[in-house]
Amino acid sequence: MTDTVTAHVVSDDDEAVRIARDLVPRLAVGADRRDAERELPWEQVAQIRASGLLGITVPRSHGGAGAAAATVAEALRLVGTVDLSLAQILQPHFAFLDSLRRSGGEEVRNRVFADVLAGALVGNAQAERTGRNSHEQRTRLEPAGDGRYRITGVKYYATGSLFAQWLAVTAKVEVPGFGEPQPYVVFVPRDAPGVEVVDDWDGMGQRTTGSGTVRLTGVEVPAERVVPHYLTFTGPTTYGAFAQLGHASIDVGLARGALERAAEFVRTRSRAWFESGSDTASEDPLVIQQFGELELQVRAAEALVQRAAAAVDAANADPTDDTTAEASIAVAAAKAAGGRAAVAVSNALFEVAGTRSAADGLNLHRYWRDARTHTLHDPVRWKIQHIGRYSLNGRRPPRHGQI
Template sequence: MTDTVTARLITDDSDALRTAHALVPRLAAEADQRDAERRLPWPELAEIRASGLLGITVPASRGGAEVAAATVAEVMRLVGTVDLSVAQILQPHFAFLYSLRRNGSPTLQEKVFTDVLNGALVGNAQAERTGKHSHDQRTTLERTGADRYRITGVKYYATGSLFAQWLAVTALLPVSGHADPQPHAVFVPADTPGVEVVDDWDGMGQRTTGSGTVRLTGVDVSAAWVVPHYRSFTHPFPYGPFAQLGHAAIDIGLARGALERAAEFVRTRSRPYVESGSDTATGDPLVVQQFGELELQVRAAEALLERAAAAVDAADAHPTAATVAEASLAVAAAKAAGGRAAVTVANALFEVAGTRSAADPLNLHRYWRDARTHTLHDPIRWKIQHLGRFALTGQRPPRHGQI
């Protein structure tokens, strides 16, 4: 990799959490301006890379801290409190490293894990637009020799790809014993000839995630870098719950961050409503009531996130059909509650803070835009469906490659 940094080595879960806590104020410092100007977070990602946080899930056998899923979720929640876009860049990084840990060849693991410990970021190149849905894969993976493949295709919504040193590119390959081709993930250095990353993401929210287009034209890769990603969801293994846990953590972090910004604004800038009879906005009993309701919703989502993380860690330690299903259900609950909390609090921020909070230069609407955009990724209604079917009939949720 040509893009290198000097990253410190994080040693354990406590070290990872201390590091994340120390980074949050610096990530918060210009978050409003970054979003308003669509200023890509290159300096902030350089800090994250140097901090060692990208390497916290690397197995101990490969020199990493191998932290718990609960720690990964808390790191992403903390970052999400101040900048959902930066937190979202981390999600596919940790998700595909999780698949690599289980399914990758020793050669690939050694290379990628070493680079990650040195500050490399793994970006996502998965979704497509030409099929029935975003994960209907049309990218081709053609064998060109005993140990070589050629990749051709176009990927969209490729979160983090603009900043990445490695790209995890998904494609289908025939597999013996399976009627249909199965998903594989190909780890491709971002500077490989034939790879083009286009900065064309134009979403109303998550403006700085680098979620643009990745074009792959006859990209030559080693067979050792092709990972049988399908094994993560054809056998009991909590890949899906782990990946979804990150999304839930991001939403719940945003909900907490938006609530804190609302409270700060009401304390320092809002005026009481004329009919409240109060001298201050903080003394308005209806404002106090609404803050109480919002705090309740955020605390409930945070508690569900902790329970979900514990379930993912339990399934990771003892992966069975039952433990993986429980992890999926626990994460579904956290994701549904977290998504609702994020959108609700980001919207209510303006109700409790009043007219002054709508001033465009403040950019407080970034919380709502980010929440509304991110929660479109994987609809809450399907999480509720899985929970309802299990409660009613005991039907377990599906295992699939949605991240």
Template sequence: MTKLQGAPVRVIANGEEALATAAELTESFRPGAAGRDAERRLPLEELGRLSASGLLGITVPAAHGGADVPAATLAEVFRLLATADASLAQIPQSHFVYVHVLRRQGSPAQQEFFFGEVLAGRRFGNAQSEKGTRHVQDIRTRLGPQDDGSYLLTGVKHYATGALFADWIPVLARAADDGELYVAYVPRGAAGVTVLDDWDGMGQRTTASGTVRLDRVVVPADRVVPHHLTFRGPQLHGAVAQLLHAAIDAGIAAGALAEAAEFVRTRSRPWFESGLETAAEDPLLIQRFGELSVQVRAAEALLASAARTVDAAAKGLTDDTAAEASIAVAAAKVQAGAAAVETSSALFELAGTRSALDGLNLHRHWRDARTHTLHDPARWKVQHIGRYVLNGTRPPRHGLL
């Protein structure tokens, strides 16, 4: 074990241990989820336990002391956490994405340093999205070289999930001279870095996905990774990132369905025309629960299939295997997003009027689903799937598929 601010940090040995740890944490996080959301109480204590559990280090390569779990295990970890608290599950999504960036483009020295940080329980946030630009890939944050070999980083980032809670903030920036894409790994407390807790979304309320201001932040050369090289050949960067988003959506759907079933079994009254003693005996409700269960199971099955496809591609990465992985993940994301929105909305239809009471905060499932599924449009994923199936057109290498 290593130490995290005086607390021991476990180093998880394998996938089985990772899943068992995730299941244990999920059950401990579940009881307080509604209250944290209702009061917008940031999950600092819960994130400390997540760090200490060792889960943040499970994708570190075995050569560096990590469990190096497959994508299938990682996706299931995220799905489990999201069944309890979608905000809490969303916070480490960027952490694993930027661990993956280091696996792909980090130098040996960078990997040795940062993988050590991760195994010690240190958290990566993110600073990538920007407001007011032409589109999501129009990155205005600039990384300019200095005479001593270091860089100056300047820009403003929004929707920076995890940054407020991070030890390191990976910043997506373009080189001032040639516009190429880089990731600068910046300490949370570095001079010139300001992280604002100004996120006011209707859902995922406790992710603290606020603003990061970067005012002439000095970045040593050995903290900069050439991310543009990722997209000059077959890559799984987008597939891995999107797989985790799909897992969160699938978890939201499963969590909403489980809470709806519990409410109907224990708190709902039967409709008087049914002539039944309990709401759970109502064949109309039974039918609807069955239909929603099919949607949730389909999301979970596509998620598992997509994760296996990503793992297969990682063992033999080519243009064809990378394309198949991206398409499989796109299909899983479309289904999981639809299941999350439908199930979290149908919860009220199934549970009845009392389920809409604000004090119960059952609407957090729908608010989380509706907010998270706006991350990137499903309609474009369907387009890429259709082009691939009909014409064999591989999806683009832009990191969002």
């Protein structure tokens, strides 16, 4: 299940952040080339698996570090500074482990958590294209007898599925007492009979996330691996806030990485504009002014992510309607600001760096392509709506995985 990787087991939050920070320079090597040539990051994923980073949220009761939301956010931010695709592979892994922790039975938790501590990656098999909206699903989950279920369907944008050892597959099933079908998460081994993962992702950005198509044809799983995900939302929960915090952290990481890359380019390769009176581009007062404005935007987004992570951790410690609503709103603010910063900075990179930065061989446009693609994941306009309703009318945001 975990291939040949031998994973380190992380002991606490401080070690988790140190490991993420130590990984960054290694993951940065070749990132431009990997994106330009769509070279899938098998070696880099193996490094992450071996580092123990995948297991940091496994509960202490199961041998993990039980890391805080703030720790996960910082780890994703750090990885996002050098390669958004690698950071995005990790986001659904942590989100679905959170679902497993909340709603999974002891048998499936023991199995999956043990595999994750040994280096297994959980991939995402959630999105479909056939419904009227993104939450409608036609994947069928049906009893197969002898305490087993059979799952059939097609999933798209299945982030990390090519590299995964486990797939978290979603399906909706009629549940007595509920007016409409409710979501389940089924933990399926990547190599199970009837599972086909197709490397057909062709997005302009996030080129190396392994976000292809997953086809499931009569895949049989034992009942204990069918997790009633809907139970997560029957009471106050931070599930959605935690999942979205990961996305916000990735955006903010990219914004910081793009700004650092722009600064390096201006200092070492850009030429001063002749009207500036400066000998170097880095002393051009208008360039300095623009860097100052961009730095303000990135720092504000970073601060909002830190505040959001603290709100999620506070709500986890005391999950009430009020604390979880505040966590969701804090994360919505971080997501909106982080996405805007990522797009703005990755676009401004070319303005401050000048004509030379547009050379296709440099592949500096990967930051903008990644930011523009990733921020489409869920619309900022709905984040703003929830924030506005909460601020003006005290209306708590809904309980689902996108807030």
